[in-house]
Amino acid sequence: MLNMTYEYKLEPTSSQSQTFDHWLEVCRKVWNYALRERKDWYNSRSCGINACSLKSEYIIPADSPRPNFAVQCKSLTTARQSNSELKTVHSQVLQQVLKQLEKAFTSMWESGFGFPRFKKKGRMRSFLFPTPNKTVVIGNRINLPSIGLVKFRDSRPIPDGFVVKQIRIVKRASGYFAMLALALDVSIPTTMPHGYALGIDLGLEKFLATSDNELVARPKFFVDAQRKLKSLQKVVSRKRIGSKNWQKAQKKVARYHQHISDSRKDFHFKTAHHLCNQAGMIFAEDLNVKAMAKGMLCKHTLDGGFGQFLSILEYVCFKKDVFFLKVDKNGTSQTCPQCQTHTGKKPLSLRIHQCPECGYEADRDVAAAQVVVQRGLAAVGHTVKMLSEGKATRLPVMKESPSL
Known part of the structure; x- marks a missing residue:
């Protein structure tokens, strides 16, 4: 399997830019809420029953499951039914935020990375569509789920045979960019030593x-x-x-x-x-x-x-x-x-x-x-x-x- 990523500069309308900003803000709130939930659960079990803090202590029932990706996804599904703000964002985009948080904790445990941090306003810079629409590129526009067609600079064509697996929208100082993850089901032989x-x-x-x-x-x-x-x-x-x-x-x-x-x-x-x-x-x-x-x-x-x-x-x-x-x-x-x-x-x-x-x-x-x-x-x-x-x-x- 050959994988590569193509980057394109987006040219969204003012309403589409506002939608991107709104989605990033909702993703930031989901990240902070899920991280707070995990920290509270860990803090409630950080000391023995005979060594509780004299000032304050987190009290969470002993039978409460550890907040992992699966548990928090179920909680997100329930919260979307009552929270109108969460309904405005694609469900898979919010699930990818929880998956990214799970990956951050895994990197902390296995690779020695630091503890995940809360994100202040403006610090969430990207969101991911894990399963894009069947037709992604239509002329000089990208078809994004729940958003529609967004104009982009077609700086280079997508190679024949490649399929778009994921789309990540990234906000930078100069504007919005689309990262298209492309895949082709071929086996590439390893380059052997040769030449000078x-x-x-x-x-x-x-x-x-x-x-x-x-x-x-x-x-x-x-x-x-x-x-x-x-x-x-x-x-x-x-x-x-x-x-x-x-x-x-x-x-x-x-x-x-x-x-x-x-x-x-x-x-x-x-x-x-x-x-x-x-x-x-x-x-x-x-x-x-x-x-x-x-x-x-x-x-x-x-x-x-x-x-x-x-x-x-x-x-x-x-x-x-x-x-x-x-x-x-x-x-x-x-x-x-x-x-x-x-x-x-x-x-x-x-x-x-x-x-x-x-x-x-x-x-x-x-x-x-x-x-x-x-x-x-x-x-x-x-x-x-x-x-x-x-x-x-x-x-x-x-x-x-x-x-x-």
Whole structure:
């Protein structure tokens, strides 16, 4: 089964925008009510009968079932019969809110995520149609259950044979978007190692260095935008909270944040395509991005978006039939790619790799990328030599990357 998601910008009418906003607000209330119900049940059983709090205690009957997805769905069905506000929203959309809450608790128990939080007004950003209508796209309009036809920008056609399984409506600073989850019942063979091998090393000095001695500069999307963001946020601070002018100023800040995010994502896609156009195999370090984001240079690490780039690179490799593999990251900058000697730790200020054994000299990040490609080739059963003609027995000279 092949699954992928297409994103389209919606152009709803004013009444349809009001309907979207109303649905999001009802979904937020359902989320908060269900979360409050779960927290009360857990708090009523958080201490023994001989250790109750002297101040207050939650008292819920002992035979009350634990509020899970099935129990709360039954309660939602009963509540819809008496609550007119709940009737205005598609029943499956509200059920998906409860399912999302159940998934949040499962992630907390099994994956170490934090406790789910209540959502204040405006924080619910999306809702999901799990079973869309049979005919989803009619011309340049999307047929949404209980809402009808909504105009959208048909930026690219849906491929033949794909079926729309789900539709998620997402609210962003620039408007509403529709995420169409497409599926095709085919078996896609796994990409096998082939062609020229390329290793990459991600960093803050240079965004990316390849084993071919190509260096890609790191655009500082957020850092360069801080001055304008500070100016926009000053305007917000001078407005009365909740007023119309305050909302307009807040929207300008949100639009600029989205501009920064879109610019970063565009750079990641262009860089990924640039790499895939020159290799049949790409190897990268298996980075612990979550730990990197907690270091002293966390702002610059998050500005680089290494986790997003690796996900995009893996997707582009799949699309272009390029083999992609992550290798062990430990010791890549402490190993000589020429003689495999462990050179020890280097301070971050030292940007040149100089091997004391064989005398090999190269850029520090390029040497690490060459170690990465050697580990990748060893992992797939190839020799540690490069597979391209003319590059099998020598390491090329360092050069600057052309602008992407």
